[in-house]
Amino acid sequence: MTTQTDSVSEFAILEPAARSQPGSSTPSSPSRSTAIFVLAALWAIVFFASLFAPPLLDDADATHSNAARHILSSGDWVTLYVNGIRYLEKAPLPYWLDAISFKLFGFNAFAAHLPQATAVFLLALLGYIWASKAYSARAGLYAGIAVLTSAGVFLFTRIFIPEIWLSLFLATALYCFLQSLSAPPVEDVIATGAKQSGEPPAFVVRPTSNLYPYGLWVSLALAVLTKGLVAPVFIIGTAIIYLALTGEYRQWHRLKPFTGILLFLAIAAPWHILAGLRNTDGALNGHPHGFFWFYFVNEHFLRFLGKRYPVDYNKLPGYLFWSLHLVWLFPWALFTPLLLTGVRRRVSAILAPTYAARTTLLLTLYSALVLLFFSFSTNQEYYTFPAYLPLLMLLAAALTRAESTYTSDRSSRRRVVFAHAALTVIGAAVSIALFIGLWRSRHLPFVPDIGELLAHRGVGDYTLSMSHLFDLTDSSFAALRLPATIAAMAFAFGPALAWFLRSQRRHLAATSAIAVTSATFLVAAHIALIRFGPMLSSQPLAARIADLRSTHAIAPDTRVMLYGDQSYGSSIAFYLGEQLPLVEGRSSSMIFGSSFPDAPHIFLTNADLIGGWGTGPRKLLFVPLERRDALDRVLPVSLQIVLAETSGKALITDRPLDETSSFVIR
Structure with a gap:
């Protein structure tokens, strides 16, 4: 049953969800305009400033940029080409966006990576809006900041791969899905207004909630054009489980399935049909095949089963697949124990008909599905990127909740202290290692080409993103003095300052100190990437x-x-x-x-x-x-x-x- 309060809150842009409990306090938060300014400034420092260097890297970065460049040179927006050869294993939307960027800004690294950097900001903004509505304005701010300062988000947007756009479209589809079920029908809004005034309304403003179902289908179609059939697997799979658990399957009509599917097909189908009609005469492993078999069977089903041809893919060992997420979500992953605080009480309340509970359930189901899917499939380190935003939103909500009950809830306080202690120890270890490297290389000359000085030990056959860090020698470290100094100073003082501020109950300042520490480290990491440029780019x-x-x-x-x-x-x-x-x-x-x-x-x-x-x-x-x-x-x-x-x-x-x-x- 829809209440008047529900109807009114549905029209609010942000719905504060923090609830005061005995012994708790509702934390103050910056205004919406201030929060968005903070996110924009942080994005500009970490992501926009890094668009100008280094040049495009070999392998996927320049390969995908070549495909986008060919679109402009040939005028063919259907069939992708790399070095004059059909490149049919990828969906086209990221390459269309890069082609437009090249048209506007020329053929350079800035234009190649600008669409991805834009998607990062949009993802952070979506996290801010959604978490603010579901939990609190402060949780929204933390979610946006976490997106912009997580190691994995930064690392996996240094090269041109589609994961950031896929994450944005899938998260948008999830948000629209939840909004479609949470919003009151138009008839309820009209009836409530008429009942209150005693007169029929002179005119009706159609609520924006009616657009959410179509936003779901449009976002899903764009996700398919970004990464293929994995998109509907994640969204539809999550939706089915969610509807079954909550009993909201009775509201299926709110999702506009008939008109929505038609809209989905109108957006997603034309490219697939045209690509299939224009690319029929290929062969693979001695057997004739066209686009449809190659794209759907070989690149989707056989890839998942580990039987794709050619065999040029990897699968991370299980222990690395799971544990590396602590790195990709660093430093915010250190607050993971907070998700276990009051777990019994929260599990019993997770099906409660509140927007916060619905959001928590939806994000949990979706994250679990993404992680489990790629734990069975062949995978690369960045394949689980679409789970980063949901996980960071859950962590932001847990941290905000712990801050509001910091004085009264001993369990939450212990977990927060543990996170700060772990970050301080990690920071001290990193700082000491960096200072040792700086000291040992203090008399060595600076050599611009760091690749000539690496040990080239072949760690992990260089399939891991940070394998080359194990190749560092004293001579090569001399080329990294500036970024090493910046990172060492950030980790030497940032975590300790954050812990001190937390002990003083200055929670917003403490969390901000963590964000600034991470942002400073990411800036240093990008300077290091520039120094690695001669080795990674030709x-x-x-x-x-x-x-x-x-x-x-x-x-x-x-x-x-x-x-x-x-x-x-x-x-x-x-x-x-x-x-x-x-x-x-x-x-x-x-x-x-x-x-x-x-x-x-x-x-x-x-x-x-x-x-x-x-x-x-x-x-x-x-x-x-x-x-x-x-x-x-x-x-x-x-x-x-x-x-x-x-x-x-x-x-x-x-x-x-x-x-x-x-x-x-x-």
Whole structure:
């Protein structure tokens, strides 16, 4: 039954949900405008300022940027291409957004990463609005801040991957789902108004709640265009369990399933149909296949089962899969024990018909489904990104609740103190390690190319995001003095200051100190990423090629080639804006697209390379560090003339530059 209070609160933008309990106090919070300003400023410092450097990184970052660049150069918004080859394993929406960004800002790292950074801010804003409505204004502020200062959100938006957009669309769909069920029907609003006044209303303002069901279906369609069929699995799966547990399945009509599904299909279906009709003549593993089989069967079902072809994916060990979430949600994951405070009481009340209880149940079910799904599926570290916002919202609510009962609830207080103690110990350990590195490298010279100084131990075969940190030597640490100093100072003082402020019952200041510490560390981490740029990006070698051309040191017919898979040197293809031949590079994402009859002849063998080396037009060959030994086995070092080298990657040619250095275009 809908009450007058329910109807009125539905029109409120933010619904304070903090309830005073005996011995508790409702914490004060900044105004909405102040909170949004704080979130915007924090986003600008951590995310917007990092858009300008380093250049695009090799592998996924530049590969996906190449696909977006091809959209503009070809005008084809249906079939994605990378280096002239069909790239049909990905949904198109992130590439459309990047293509628009390239159109506005040019082909550079800023334009490539601006859409992702924008999505981060929107995700933080959604977390703020939703948590404010469900729990309290302070919980909303904490949720937004946590999104902007969590290690995983920062780390997995350094490269162009679709997870941040998927997370935003799925979270929006969840919010609209809950709002659709919580909002009073239009008829109830009209009847309540007429009953109070005794007269029929002169006009009716249709409440915005009527748009929520369609917002659900639109968001779900956009999520499908971002990542594929995993989106409806998460949303529909969560919705079914939620409706069954709460008994709200009787309100199914509020979700507008018939018109909503039509709207969903109108948005999501056209691209899939066109892509299927335009890409029918491929083959995989010797069997003819078109887009529909490759995209839906190979890239969805077989990937989940670990039987996708080609086998170029990973699955994290179970202990790493689960424990690493403490890193991805750091520092806020340290407050996880708060979720267990009063768990019996909260479990018994979780099905209560309050907006806060509904939100908690929905977020819990959704997070659990995402985590369990990818624990069984093949996975990468960032696949569970869509669970970050729900988990951070739950942590923000738990922290706010603990702050309001800090004096009276001994259990909550102990858990908060434990979190601060853990953060202080971690901070001290990190600071000591960094200061030791700074001291040991104090007399060593600064070397811009840090890749030349790494140990290259092959930790985790470099499939983990932070594997290269284990390669640091004293000499390489010298290149990281500035970010190391910033991080060491932040961790030396920030956690201790936060703990002190908490002991003084200055809760907002204490939590803010944690956020500032994390933000400072993330800024330092980005400076470190810039220092790793020469190793992670081949843009300097692309610049060298462009310089040779501009000075006419090489002839216009010089042939630029990549040795190995295109991902090794994808930033060269992006910055040159060219389709480059690949020597022994028909692998991974190139296999299916290369099987189409109209695929360009860009795949060369070692025999092709050796047969043409030193004859005909000049050859420029990019060789990644991982493939240099393989090249040396087929092409004698004596025949390789190195033009440029960075972090073990080399640009070699087949003849001295002085043969054509006097070449002038006439």
